[in-house]
Amino acid sequence: MPEQRKKMKCSECGVEMNYHADKLDFTAGLEDPSAIDPDFGGIMEECHACPECGKTVTRRVT
Amino acid sequence: MNDSRPIFIPVILGTPRQGRMSEHVANFVVDEVAKQDGVETELIDVRKVLLATDNAGQDIKDSQFSDTVNRADALILVAPEYNHGYPGVLKHLLDTNLKEYIHKAVGICGVSAGPFGGTRVIQNLLPVLRELGLVCIFWDGNFSTVQKTFDGSGKLLEQAYIRRLDKFFKELIWMAKVLRNGRENVSLT
Numbered sequence: 001m002p003e004q005r006k007k008m009k010c011s012e013c014g015v016e017m018n019y020h021a022d023k024l025d026f027t028a029g030l031e032d033p034s035a036i037d038p039d040f041g042g043i044m045e046e047c048h049a050c051p052e053c054g055k056t057v058t059r060r061v062t
Numbered sequence: 063m064n065d066s067r068p069i070f071i072p073v074i075l076g077t078p079r080q081g082r083m084s085e086h087v088a089n090f091v092v093d094e095v096a097k098q099d100g101v102e103t104e105l106i107d108v109r110k111v112l113l114a115t116d117n118a119g120q121d122i123k124d125s126q127f128s129d130t131v132n133r134a135d136a137l138i139l140v141a142p143e144y145n146h147g148y149p150g151v152l153k154h155l156l157d158t159n160l161k162e163y164i165h166k167a168v169g170i171c172g173v174s175a176g177p178f179g180g181t182r183v184i185q186n187l188l189p190v191l192r193e194l195g196l197v198c199i200f201w202d203g204n205f206s207t208v209q210k211t212f213d214g215s216g217k218l219l220e221q222a223y224i225r226r227l228d229k230f231f232k233e234l235i236w237m238a239k240v241l242r243n244g245r246e247n248v249s250l251t
Contacts, residue, residue, distance in 0.1 A: 009236065020245045021164050023195055027119045044199060047164045049245035054067060058161040 008057065010050035017057070021047035037062045068102045069097055069135045069238050069244045075203050076141040076152035078109040084173045086212040088140040089143055091171055094227050095138065098235060105131060108151050113158065117217035137196070140203075143174045143183035149192075156194060164195035165245045167237035169230055171203030179204025182221035199237050201230040 008017040024042035029034070035043045044061040073095065075088035088105060093105045106127065114122045132136070141148050168191050172180015184202050191198055203226070205211055211220045218224075 018248070019250050021195070021250060022250060023161065023164055025160055027160075031121075045161060047161060047217050047245075051246040054133075054135075054246065056164070058163070058164075058229065 005046070005059075006049045006061065010053065010055055011057075012055055013050055013052040015019040015050060015052050016051050017055075019046055019048050023047060023058070024059070035060065045062050068100050068103045068165070069235055069242070070133055070236065071136045071138060071234065072104050072106050072130055072147040073138045073140060074106045074108065074139055074152070074155070076108055076155075077144075077149045078140055078151050079149070080143075081093050082142065082211065083175075083208040084140050084142045086216040087171055087173050087203075087208065089142060090212070090217055090223070091203070091227065092220055092226065097233050099128060100237065101231075104130070109147075115154075115165055118154060119157050120160060123223060124237050128159055128162055134162075136169070136205075136234050137163075138169050138171060139187065139191075140171045140173065141180065141183050141187060143172060143178075143180045144193050146182045147186050148183050153190065156190065160194060165241050166196055167202070167234055167241055168196040169199045169200060169201065169234040169241055171205060173205045175207065175209055177206050179206035197237060197241060198219075199230070199233045199241070201233045203227055203230050206243050 009019050023045050026042040028043045038042050038044050045058040047058050049056045073088055073092050079086050093101055093106050111127050114229050169185045172182045172184040188198055
């Protein structure tokens, strides 16, 4: 179960975005090894989408 | 939820090779998907997305391609089968993005000069697309003996493809709508 963090707001609409996925990025860690989650071996990103305009953003967890 | 927005489904023409027959397929697919209610599309030609070859991945992201994929609800890949695999240029392009693909639908149109309609390129693409966070539909476009399916000007000679592709589009649009609703309204927690 992902940890609860502050909800993201859409920069276009100002409405609360929906947190719909966690995605491991195995390539980004090459430039920032300290950000690699040791349990998963990659950088964890949260994916959020706006229910009004569909805008999607990601937020690094580690 | 805002359901008035059209579903945006760009079509990626996955080969830059001279004399590519896949261009006829991609143009046909763009024309047909544009006829679907509530759908917008555009053609992305790998030949026109100029990427560095001395690096790879998200470091060499093309902003226009990324913006288009970010806006997309689904993708259609038109991929010829080269030596049982996918074109390296297509993989090079796909690898330049990641977060832009998450929880979006994808369908593949395989193209081959032989009788199998690109089934092997489709099968080889599936694990790649899954790792990118895309959701693959269970209908494919299989364009076999493509040199006989279109004439030299790109005119379709085998009308059955219209009905076959309609099934492919219906499933892709359904998946795109469901995943848009999921992205925007169904929380992971």
